[in-house]
Amino acid sequence: MIKIKPGILVRDIRFWIVLFFFVRLIGISNPPLEAAHNWRQSLTNMIARNFLEVDDNILYPRIDMDGDNSGIIGAEFPIYNYLIYITFKGFGFSHWAGRLINLLVSSFGLYYFFLVVRRHFDGRIAFNATLVLLFSIWFIFSRKIMPDTFSASFAIAALYYLSVYLDRKRLFELLLFFALMSLAALSKIPALVFLSLVVLPLLSKKYDVKIKASIAAASLLSFLLVCLWYFYWVPSLLERFRFQLYFPKGFSEGISEIMPLMPEFFEKFYFSALLSYVAFASFLAGLYLLFISRNKWLICGFALFTITFLAFIIKTGAVFPMHSYYIIPFVPAMALAAALFLSKLPVRYGSLVLIAIGIESLANQQHDFFIRPTDKYKTGLESIADKVSAKSDLIVVNGGLNPQAIYFIHRKGWTVNNEVIHQPKQIDAYIDKGAKYLFVLRKYDEDMPAGYRMVYSDDNVNVFALTKEK
Numbered sequence: 001m002i003k004i005k006p007g008i009l010v011r012d013i014r015f016w017i018v019l020f021f022f023v024r025l026i027g028i029s030n031p032p033l034e035a036a037h038n039w040r041q042s043l044t045n046m047i048a049r050n051f052l053e054v055d056d057n058i059l060y061p062r063i064d065m066d067g068d069n070s071g072i073i074g075a076e077f078p079i080y081n082y083l084i085y086i087t088f089k090g091f092g093f094s095h096w097a098g099r100l101i102n103l104l105v106s107s108f109g110l111y112y113f114f115l116v117v118r119r120h121f122d123g124r125i126a127f128n129a130t131l132v133l134l135f136s137i138w139f140i141f142s143r144k145i146m147p148d149t150f151s152a153s154f155a156i157a158a159l160y161y162l163s164v165y166l167d168r169k170r171l172f173e174l175l176l177f178f179a180l181m182s183l184a185a186l187s188k189i190p191a192l193v194f195l196s197l198v199v200l201p202l203l204s205k206k207y208d209v210k211i212k213a214s215i216a217a218a219s220l221l222s223f224l225l226v227c228l229w230y231f232y233w234v235p236s237l238l239e240r241f242r243f244q245l246y247f248p249k250g251f252s253e254g255i256s257e258i259m260p261l262m263p264e265f266f267e268k269f270y271f272s273a274l275l276s277y278v279a280f281a282s283f284l285a286g287l288y289l290l291f292i293s294r295n296k297w298l299i300c301g302f303a304l305f306t307i308t309f310l311a312f313i314i315k316t317g318a319v320f321p322m323h324s325y326y327i328i329p330f331v332p333a334m335a336l337a338a339a340l341f342l343s344k345l346p347v348r349y350g351s352l353v354l355i356a357i358g359i360e361s362l363a364n365q366q367h368d369f370f371i372r373p374t375d376k377y378k379t380g381l382e383s384i385a386d387k388v389s390a391k392s393d394l395i396v397v398n399g400g401l402n403p404q405a406i407y408f409i410h411r412k413g414w415t416v417n418n419e420v421i422h423q424p425k426q427i428d429a430y431i432d433k434g435a436k437y438l439f440v441l442r443k444y445d446e447d448m449p450a451g452y453r454m455v456y457s458d459d460n461v462n463v464f465a466l467t468k469e470k
Contacts, residue, residue: 109153
């Protein structure tokens with residue numbers, strides 16, 4: 001019988017990845033009701049559900065809050081949504097399938113990160129860097145129904161196969177690099193920051209012209225595919241269907257939007273990224289060690305990655321400082337820098353710092369495993385809608401631009417700010433477009449809109465037929 005020593009096991013990064021995979025299964029079946037970023041998760045599921053119920057053409061992602069229009073939206077290439085749709089088709093609809101898909105892909109992404117770092121540094125740095133990344137914002141966003149860690153995982157895997165190709169010169173690894181990097185950036189364009197690292201082997205004298213040309217061709221083709229989707233197809237969808245998910249800014253506009261939000265901007269780096277002040281201090285120390293190392297390749301790589309990421313930040317404008325998850329592509333670089341510092345400490349002290357990082361980070365994220373009891377009523381909104389309306393009826397629902405309510409009601413229509421439901425002229429405009437019912441979530445508005453017949457009421461929601469009382 002083979003005996004495995006516990007000490008060997010805990011030094012194997014696969015043990016920690018698997019362990020925290022199972023930890024993150026806690027609440028994995030929750031619908032997208034957690035307080036943070038429920039809107040983006042509901043939108044992801046909405047697009048996947050419309051592939052199932054309306055049209056499974058991957059080129060035409062659809063949302064529900066475009067009223068009497070098609071709902072076709074200019075968004076990222078919906079490979080993640082499509083995987084969720086395939087799961088729906090095979091096993092039936094479930095609110096949480098996307099959580100499990102993301103968790104699986106992001107767990108493999110962690111292991112590929114370990115492999116990439118180990119190829120260029122040593123095993124201890126790779127181990128420490130992977131644990132810092134595991135405990136970071138990656139920990140909780142890898143179980144959200146969002147494509148951020150999903151896309152970053154594909155990009156990291158692509159870099160691994162690029163490094164293998166540089167060693168073995170086999171076409172198979174080059175094709176894997178091309179395919180994975182393309183999928184990464186198509187599913188979330190910020191993943192292009194990882195492609196910036198391709199510049200390093202192109203500048204190196206270690207590789208001959210043929211190898212450099214093949215890498216450049218694969219990278220360029222990947223970039224062109226991404227450009228084809230984001231700068232040709234998405235504008236085409238926008239021109240025809242008038243609905244878009246993101247609003248890129250010019251550089252001057254982006255900077256002017258970010259400047260008033262500098263406290264929020266810096267917070268994304270010193271807290272949101274690693275969710276641990278101990279980890280951030282380790283990152284700063286590692287950054288210092290990086291620059292005094294005089295390792296030109298390491299410094300050049302970090303500078304390329306950072307400059308590319310800053311360009312992306314500026315293009316997003318106010319969106320970056322106002323949303324925590326846009327920092328995710330930069331977190332692997334921060335984790336690596338932190339690991340450079342931890343590797344300089346004696347093993348015992350480095351382990352203690354890692355434990356402190358883990359405890360602090362997880363304590364700052366544990367709330368996301370659970371949903372508030374006051375929000376659970378939303379899972380029953382569809383059954384309420386079925387009592388009073390047909391599936392084809394268009395609705396108006398309050399709660400602002402958050403698509404969560406209309407997703408759970410499972411109807412198409414419009415989501416509006418609370419003040420709109422008290423403005424008869426605006427409601428009449430929706431009636432003219434075909435709206436049949438008004439759903440008022442009482443959490444957001446307790447006042448009754450005048451002039452419409454109530455067809456359902458409980459402690460959480462009032463429903464009105466959009467026909468004028470006589």
